[in-house]
Amino acid sequence: MIEFFINGEPVQAETGQTVMQAAVAAGIDIPSFCWHPKLSVPGNCRICMVEVEAEGGAWFDISCNMPVTKGMRVLTDSEKVKELRKDTMQFITLNHPVDCGICNKSGECMLQDHHFAYNGMPSLSRDPKTHATKFYPLSERIMLDNERCIMCSRCVRFTAEISKSHALGVQNRGDHSLIRPAADVNFDDDAYSDNVIDICPVGALLSRELLDHARVWYLKATPSVCPGCERGCSINIWHRKPEWKLQALDPHLNTRIDRITPLENPAVNGPWVCNKARDLAKIFERERAVRSMVNGAAADLDSAIRAAADLIGSAKRAVALVSSWGSNEELAAFHAALGPSFTSYVKADHVPQPGERIEDDVLIKPDKNPNGAAARAMYPVLPANVGQAIPADTDLVFVWGEGAPFAAIPDSAKVVLLTSYALPENARADVLIPISVQTERDGHYTNFAGTVTGFERCFAKQPGVADAQSLFEAIFSASAHLAGAR
Numbered sequence: 153m154i155e156f157f158i159n160g161e162p163v164q165a166e167t168g169q170t171v172m173q174a175a176v177a178a179g180i181d182i183p184s185f186c187w188h189p190k191l192s193v194p195g196n197c198r199i200c201m202v203e204v205e206a207e208g209g210a211w212f213d214i215s216c217n218m219p220v221t222k223g224m225r226v227l228t229d230s231e232k233v234k235e236l237r238k239d240t241m242q243f244i245t246l247n248h249p250v251d252c253g254i255c256n257k258s259g260e261c262m263l264q265d266h267h268f269a270y271n272g273m274p275s276l277s278r279d280p281k282t283h284a285t286k287f288y289p290l291s292e293r294i295m296l297d298n299e300r301c302i303m304c305s306r307c308v309r310f311t312a313e314i315s316k317s318h319a320l321g322v323q324n325r326g327d328h329s330l331i332r333p334a335a336d337v338n339f340d341d342d343a344y345s346d347n348v349i350d351i352c353p354v355g356a357l358l359s360r361e362l363l364d365h366a367r368v369w370y371l372k373a374t375p376s377v378c379p380g381c382e383r384g385c386s387i388n389i390w391h392r393k394p395e396w397k398l399q400a401l402d403p404h405l406n407t408r409i410d411r412i413t414p415l416e417n418p419a420v421n422g423p424w425v426c427n428k429a430r431d432l433a434k435i436f437e438r439e440r441a442v443r444s445m446v447n448g449a450a451a452d453l454d455s456a457i458r459a460a461a462d463l464i465g466s467a468k469r470a471v472a473l474v475s476s477w478g479s480n481e482e483l484a485a486f487h488a489a490l491g492p493s494f495t496s497y498v499k500a501d502h503v504p505q506p507g508e509r510i511e512d513d514v515l516i517k518p519d520k521n522p523n524g525a526a527a528r529a530m531y532p533v534l535p536a537n538v539g540q541a542i543p544a545d546t547d548l549v550f551v552w553g554e555g556a557p558f559a560a561i562p563d564s565a566k567v568v569l570l571t572s573y574a575l576p577e578n579a580r581a582d583v584l585i586p587i588s589v590q591t592e593r594d595g596h597y598t599n600f601a602g603t604v605t606g607f608e609r610c611f612a613k614q615p616g617v618a619d620a621q622s623l624f625e626a627i628f629s630a631s632a633h634l635a636g637a638r
C-alpha cells in the first residue's frame with residue numbers, strides 16, 4: 153500500500169492505482185466524463201484535473217491517468233482546479249445544446265451536474281453552435297443525438313473492450329466528429345449494446361424503446377435478478393413511483409416495467425447486463441392467468457386448492473415437473489410440503505429461442521432459467537426421453553411453471569397446473585391455479601456458480617393469484633385433511 157494525501161487527508165492506495173481509482177475507493181468525488189472504472193483511460197475530457205502540491209511549485213494533471221506516488225499531495229477542489237474545470241465546461245458546452253428541459257437524460261446527466269457545479273454560465277462564444285444529426289438510428293435499439301455527444305468515447309471503448317463487437321467508431325475530426333457504426337459490423341448483433349446507453353454521460357445515446365416514455369424522477373428502481381439465464385445478473389427494475397400514480401391514463405402504466413438497468417454486482421455481472429435483461433418486460437408482461445379453473449370451469453382459489461389436493465391424495469402414480477424459475481424459498485416449500493408425494497423432475501421452463509445467443513465469455517450462459525442449479529440440487533433433470541419419466545400408467549402430473557412436455561403426458565393422467573400466464577396448453581389442466589411472477593414477490597435465486605442473489609417485489613399481485621410458496625403448504629394441508637376425512 154502507498155500513503156498519499158487528498159485535500160490534506162491521508163489516503164491508502166494500491167501500488168499502480170491512479171489518483172482517480174484511489175479517490176473512488178476512498179469515497180472522494182472527482183468529476184469525470186470519459187473515465188469509466190471498467191474501461192481503458194483515454195484522458196480526453198480533462199474535467200478530472202487536480203492540483204499536485206510540489207516543492208518547485210504546484211502542477212496540474214488529469215487524475216484518471218496520474219499514478220499515485222508515495223507522499224503525493226493532491227488537491228481536488230482548490231480555486232485553481234475549480235477555475236480549470238470551469239474552462240473545461242465552457243469548452244465542452246461550446247457546441248452542446250442547452251436543452252436539458254427536453255433531454256431524455258435529464259435527472260441522470262453528468263454534464264448537467266458538472267455544468268451546475270463548475271460553470272453555470274451561458275456559452276461565451278459568439279459563433280453559432282455546430283449543429284448535427286438530432287435523431288440518428290444507431291441500431292434497431294439505440295438512437296443517437298449527435299448534438300449532445302461530447303466525444304468521451306466511452307461507447308466506442310465499450311464495444312472494443314467489453315462486448316468486443318467493435319461496432320462503433322468515430323467519423324470525422326474536431327467539432328465535426330460523429331459516433332457511427334463500423335461499416336462492416338451491425339450494432340444490432342451486439343448482445344450487450346444497451347450498456348452504452350447507461351455509460352453515455354449525456355443524453356446522446358437513447359433507448360428507442362424508452363424514448364420519451366418516462367422521466368427518471370417519476371420512476372423507482374427495485375433491485376432484482378435477471379431470470380434470462382443461469383448467470384442471474386443483478387438488475388434494477390424501474391417502474392412508476394406510487395406517489396406519481398397516473399389517475400386518468402391506462403392504469404396498467406402504473407404497474408408496467410418502464411426500463412431495466414444493471415445493478416452492479418462484482419460477484420456476478422459487474423456493471424453490465426445483456427440485452428435480454430432489457431427486454432424482460434416482454435416476458436413478464438405477457439397475458440396473465442388470473443382465474444383458477446377446475447375441469448374447465450372458473451373456480452375460486454379455495455375450491456381449486458381442494459380439487460388439487462383431492463387429485464393428489466387419490467393418485468397412485470404421480471409425477472411432478474418442478475419449475476427452474478421457482479425461487480429458493482419456493483423450491484424449499486415444495487420440497488417440504490409436496491415433494492414426498494411425487495416422483496419429481498426439474499424441467500427447463502424456458503429454452504433458447506431461435507436466433508438467441510446460447511453462450512459467450514462475457515455473461516451469457518446456456519441454461520435460460522435462473523434457478524436450475526438450486527432445483528437440480530433437489531431433483532434430477534427431466535430426461536430427453538420424457539416417456540421414461542412419465543410412464544404410461546401415470547395417473548397425475550403436477551406441473552409447476554412453463555415448458556412442460558404436455559404432448560408426452562398420458563391422456564388418462566390428470567393434470568394439476570400452477571402457471572402465471574394464459575397459454576394455450578392451460579386447456580390441458582384439470583385443475584389450474586394462477587401463481588405470481590417474480591415482480592410480485594421477494595425471493596432468492598442461486599446462479600450457476602452457487603452465488604445467491606435476492607430479488608424484491610415491485611408490484612402487488614392481482615386478485616385470485618397465489619404465491620407458489622404458500623400454495624404448496626395449502627395444498628398439502630388440504631390433502632392431509634381430505635385423507636383424514638376418507
Ligand code: SF4
Pocket residue numbers: 300301302303304305306307308331351352353354356357
Ligand atoms: S455518444 Fe455518449 S458515450 Fe458515446 S462518445 Fe458521445 S457522449 Fe460519449
Ligand code: SF4
Pocket residue numbers: 378379380381382383384385421425426427428429515516517
Ligand atoms: S447474461 Fe443472463 S442473467 Fe445476465 S442479463 Fe443476460 S440473460 Fe440476464
Ligand code: FES
Pocket residue numbers: 183184185186187194195196197198199200201214215216217
Ligand atoms: S475523466 Fe479524466 S480526462 Fe476525462
